[in-house]
Amino acid sequence: MSHAWIIVTEEKQVAALTLAARGMGGRVIAVVVGPRALADATAAAGPDEVKWVETSQDRPPEAYAGPVARMIAADAPRAVVANATAEGRVLAGMVAARLGAAVIPGGLKLSASGDKTVVERADLDGKVIETVETTGPVVTFYAGDDAANEGSSCASIEQVAADDAADIKVERVEPAAGADAGINKAAVVVSVGRGLKRKDDLEIVRGLADVLGAEIGCSMPVADDLGWVEKERYVGRSGQHIAPRLYIAVGIQGAPQHMEGVRGAKVVVGINNDPDAAIFKSADYGIVGDLYEVVPALRAALGE
Amino acid sequence: MKTVIVYKWARNAEDAAVRSDGSVDWRNAKMTAGEDDFAALEAAKAIAGDDDLVGLTIGDGDASWALARGVLQAVSVTDAPHLTDNASTAAIIAAAVRQIEGVDVVVIGDSEEYAGVPVALAGLLGWPAVAHVGSAAVSDGRVRIIRKQGRNEQTISIAAPVVIAVSAASPEKNIPGMKEQLAARKRPITKLTLAAVGAGCDDRLSSTATKLPETTAARVFAGDPAAAAAQLVAALRGEGVL
Numbered sequence A: 001m002s003h004a005w006i007i008v009t010e011e012k013q014v015a016a017l018t019l020a021a022r023g024m025g026g027r028v029i030a031v032v033v034g035p036r037a038l039a040d041a042t043a044a045a046g047p048d049e050v051k052w053v054e055t056s057q058d059r060p061p062e063a064y065a066g067p068v069a070r071m072i073a074a075d076a077p078r079a080v081v082a083n084a085t086a087e088g089r090v091l092a093g094m095v096a097a098r099l100g101a102a103v104i105p106g107g108l109k110l111s112a113s114g115d116k117t118v119v120e121r122a123d124l125d126g127k128v129i130e131t132v133e134t135t136g137p138v139v140t141f142y143a144g145d146d147a148a149n150e151g152s153s154c155a156s157i158e159q160v161a162a163d164d165a166a167d168i169k170v171e172r173v174e175p176a177a178g179a180d181a182g183i184n185k186a187a188v189v190v191s192v193g194r195g196l197k198r199k200d201d202l203e204i205v206r207g208l209a210d211v212l213g214a215e216i217g218c219s220m221p222v223a224d225d226l227g228w229v230e231k232e233r234y235v236g237r238s239g240q241h242i243a244p245r246l247y248i249a250v251g252i253q254g255a256p257q258h259m260e261g262v263r264g265a266k267v268v269v270g271i272n273n274d275p276d277a278a279i280f281k282s283a284d285y286g287i288v289g290d291l292y293e294v295v296p297a298l299r300a301a302l303g304e
Numbered sequence B: 001m002k003t004v005i006v007y008k009w010a011r012n013a014e015d016a017a018v019r020s021d022g023s024v025d026w027r028n029a030k031m032t033a034g035e036d037d038f039a040a041l042e043a044a045k046a047i048a049g050d051d052d053l054v055g056l057t058i059g060d061g062d063a064s065w066a067l068a069r070g071v072l073q074a075v076s077v078t079d080a081p082h083l084t085d086n087a088s089t090a091a092i093i094a095a096a097v098r099q100i101e102g103v104d105v106v107v108i109g110d111s112e113e114y115a116g117v118p119v120a121l122a123g124l125l126g127w128p129a130v131a132h133v134g135s136a137a138v139s140d141g142r143v144r145i146i147r148k149q150g151r152n153e154q155t156i157s158i159a160a161p162v163v164i165a166v167s168a169a170s171p172e173k174n175i176p177g178m179k180e181q182l183a184a185r186k187r188p189i190t191k192l193t194l195a196a197v198g199a200g201c202d203d204r205l206s207s208t209a210t211k212l213p214e215t216t217a218a219r220v221f222a223g224d225p226a227a228a229a230a231q232l233v234a235a236l237r238g239e240g241v242l
């Protein structure tokens, strides 16, 4: 049995980080780097204790990596869990160096077995789960599913002074290009990939989108290389991250960079003429067939 | 600012096949540079300006990758093994960075696969870091980076020394041709060993098993398009998403 720390810089997944850290069998202490409201939300999400480092207006959480690392290292936990965000990782990297910990991306599950810490982690874009173990401390970036808040109790919050923040300043924040694009709010998105042969054939896909009341999306090459659809509509790692109720990928291979943009979708459907296309490994439903036959058939079936 | 661009030359994880028993088959994997490395190099060039830009790679791969892209000198720690622990990999890179005199900025690809390497590197150097960077420049003696954060774009400025981890937005577009490859062969590569940089090579992690994830495969309909479409519509109505 061993206690563990979690590093919190945003409200997302706090309960899941806590649950993962609970795997070590002991208490969970959260360090929150951000505004008071984030500390309050964290306290309600399940950890036993919250240490709060207040950030000043123009400093990003990364500026507090030094003080956070010193605080956690002084407690010498066997495990630290952070989100895989840019901010979470930078804080965790400093903590790892201070602790002399191994760093494990893709963490899903932690456990303590005697003097060993065992971590299950997603590898190869989630195609495989690897079990790794060590007798030393570990720092992992959580890659599992979200979880519901544990119980209803509220942890105590202790503010921790951090006056030696690094010289990092946020100079400007503005909405990214396409942040207000309709695709971001749409309940249904029909997205098209390089399976489409000609720009004019977009009409076929629009026909389906119309009966569904859906917005049109696309894969990166359709916007970037071909220029058939506006850039603000491409979905993926470097494009839009969307969370529609239904996402229909038409003639899209299902590359990991593309699928990263629809992690929040409730139901994903793939339409592809290659039965081995990657999309069928991550979608919920699929139709194997030529989009030029399947899309009109789907439109007809929806009209019934 | 004197800048080091860290790049890797390794098996392409996209080519790895996972067998039905959960073991991984690397036989068809081709060697490739990190997906984000070319974007990191662009940022590194912008930061270095007229000052020195040094390439740094570890492992027995092709160190000329950066030299073919306009970098004039490179350092390679040739006997660095592949390690599961990202902090151990970072420790080798950190030791090599310390061998290069007067470094202001280390720029490195923010690879998803090795998401711990850049941040552990910053930790080991004791330098501040920013990750998921899109582009970078220098003005008023500070490094200014732009990155996407959720639906926002942030401009952040940082005093050197600093580690900048860059994420590519797309695949590399201007791949060097024959002429650049040939020029690269004439440029110097300093070959170092783990012993020379004073780095260890133990992996603190041992891998005990690999298995397939418990994802439920897609329900796939095939055959007559009209019938398949009708089945899909029924299923989606059942899910309540139509």
Ligand SMILES: Cc1cc2nc3c(=O)[nH]c(=O)nc-3n(C[C@H](O)[C@H](O)[C@H](O)COP(=O)(O)OP(=O)(O)OC[C@H]3O[C@@H](n4cnc5c(N)ncnc54)[C@H](O)[C@@H]3O)c2cc1C
Pocket (backbone or CB within 6 Å): A192, A193, A194, A195, A196, A218, A219, A220, A221, A222, A234, A235, A236, A237, A238, A239, A250, A251, A252, A253, A254, A255, A256, A257, A258, A261, A271, A272, A273, A274, A277, A289, A290, A291, A292, B035, B036, B168, B169, B170, B171, B172
């Ligand atoms: C750093 C980086 C970032 C990237 N970011 C993104 C990103 O944000 N978003 C993104 O989308 N991509 C991104 N990519 C590119 C990504 O890796 C893929 O190359 C891209 O998503 C492929 O697009 P596609 O599936 O439309 O095309 P293809 O890979 O060409 O696939 C076309 C698919 O259509 C199918 N098909 C062909 N004809 C038909 C037909 N008649 N009927 C039905 N199916 C058919 C084929 O079987 C194939 O599966 C990124 C890449 C890199 C390196």
Ligand SMILES: Nc1ncnc2c1ncn2[C@@H]1O[C@H](COP(=O)(O)O)[C@@H](O)[C@H]1O
Pocket (backbone or CB within 6 Å): B006, B007, B008, B009, B010, B011, B012, B057, B058, B059, B080, B081, B082, B083, B089, B093, B108, B109, B111, B114, B117, B118
């Ligand atoms: N960002 C990086 N920079 C340099 N080398 C790296 C980086 N990330 C991983 N490596 C090394 O690249 C190699 C990847 O090996 P593999 O992908 O297994 O063939 C290993 O030697 C890693 O330790």
